[in-house]
Amino acid sequence: MEAYQAVMDKTSTVGAPWHVVPANRKWYARLAVANLVLDALKDMDPQWPPADFDVAAEQKRLAES
Numbered sequence: 001m002e003a004y005q006a007v008m009d010k011t012s013t014v015g016a017p018w019h020v021v022p023a024n025r026k027w028y029a030r031l032a033v034a035n036l037v038l039d040a041l042k043d044m045d046p047q048w049p050p051a052d053f054d055v056a057a058e059q060k061r062l063a064e065s
Helices: 002-011 026-044 055-064
Strands: none
Touching: none
């Protein structure tokens, strides 16, 4: 356990954190990882890039088809 703790202390950083996920129940491990990913995405606040075309014209074209 000390070796694992030493690795975590030396390699986990703010920009690339390590997380210990219990894996004795698959459903719980998957839920825990999904929540970690969701939290990371919320912190990143990803945004769509600005469109390089006329959005209104494309919406109209799609509505007509």
